[in-house]
Amino acid sequence: MTITNVWHVQQAADDQLREELKEAAGSLKEGGLVAFPTETVYGLGADARSTAAVEKIFTAKGRPSDNPLIVHIADRTQLDELVLPYPQLAKALMDRFWPGPLTIVLPVRASALSPLVTAGLATVGIRMPDHRTALALLREAGCPVAAPSANRSGRPSPTTARHVLEDLEGRIDGIVDDGATGVGLESTVIELIGEHAIRILRPGGVTREALQQAAPRASIDSASAAELEAVPRSPGMKYTHYAPQGELELVQGEPEAVTAYIHRQTRAARQRGELTGVLAFEERLAGYEADCLLSLGSEDGLEEAAHLLYAALRDFDAAGVQRIWAECCSEQGIGAALMNRMAKAAGDRIVRL
Structure with missing residues (x-):
């Protein structure tokens, strides 16, 4: 079993931050696995050029090898070494959203990255995180870093270092602990169809509306589930992800009907002796x-719900909850990403009333 170091950098002064990150970056340079915070969730990083290092990601996570990885960079000059020429539209979106929670799928240069990163595809998803510590670590490491979420495959993504330890202690070399992440949901992943079309492969922290505002002349659509199942060009789409240990069911409909349905289900489950949980908006x-009631915040502020979701799913696990019912939300703005993750966590068990 590997000894997992924890580098505490929250509230660290610049000098202390540099020293802690030198150690963490040194581990990456030597082919190690280091979890680190971003503005979305904690990522599990390895040198994206090294097949031996990237293999460790799949082993630690128990992740299927046909699931591509996102590469994180700290400077756009790194792109020249990694990808082939790309549309002007990509540059415009980088200008608007990098650093930030937007991953752009670009044509990869031959032999620039381990083939495990791309899952054998001719493209690679790249992003620049909007997080001081992540960027400092990437600069210190001096290499492109492949980094899926730092959790066991299928589990809720980690938004704190404690979550990473719950899943991966003894499996990875270290964790850079800089407190809780901000957005709470993974990045938006897009591919470009020429200069005037954007396809959303995974909704996330950059909303469809924000993309349209940044590229008003571009048409925007979303890849179908069938397309992503056949050839998963984006992580987080082919397999059940983000799931709690208890069975989760989403309930969609008018608030009164949703409340009545969940009442009936929790009563019946408790009579069967099952531990129950409800994930709902503060208004209701x-x-x-239920045995465990957890809030998604106000339904008028879905950014808070996105921030709270994964921690709530892990809290249900900690309480030993066996059956969970969750209210659905609007799919406007960040709600599209929130419902995407909730549906994945529920294995697409959605009751529509």
Whole structure:
């Protein structure tokens, strides 16, 4: 079993931050696995050029090898070494959203990265995280870093270093602990169809509306589930992800009907002796009866729900909850990404009333 170091950098002064990150970056340079915070979730990083290092990601996570990885960079000059010429539209989106939670799928240069990173595809997803510590670590490491979420495959993504330890302690070399992440959901992944079309492969922190505002002349659509199942050009789409240990069911409909349905289900489950959980918006949370009631915040502020989701799913696990019911939300703005992750966590068990 590997000894997992923890480098505490939250509230660290610049000198201390540099020293801690030198150690963490040294581990990456030597082919190690280092978890680190981004503005979205904690990522599990390895040198993207080294097949031996990237193999360790799949082993630690128990991740299928046909699932591509996102590469993180700290400077756009690194792109010249990694990818072939790309549309002007990509440059415009980088200008608007990098650093930030947007991954752009670009044509990869031959032999620039380990083939495990691309899952054998001719493209690679690249992003520049909007996080001081992540960028400092990437600069210190001096290499492109492949980094999926730092959790066991299928589990809720980690938004704190404690979550990473729960899943990966003894499996990785270290964790850079800089407190809780901000957005709470993974990056948006897009591919470009020429100069005037954007396809969303995975909704995330950059909304469809923000993309349209940044590229008003571009048409925007979303890849179908069938397309992504056949050839997963984006991580997080082919397999059940983000799932709690208890069975999760989403309930969609008018608030009164949703509340009544969840009441019936939790009562029946408790009579069977099952531990129950409800994940609901603050406006209705107090009206439910369950062994574990957790809030998604106000339904008028879905950014908070995105921030709270993965931690809530892990809290249900900690409480030993066996059956969970969750309210759905609008799919406008960040709600599209939130519902995408909730549906994945529920294995697409959605009751529509």
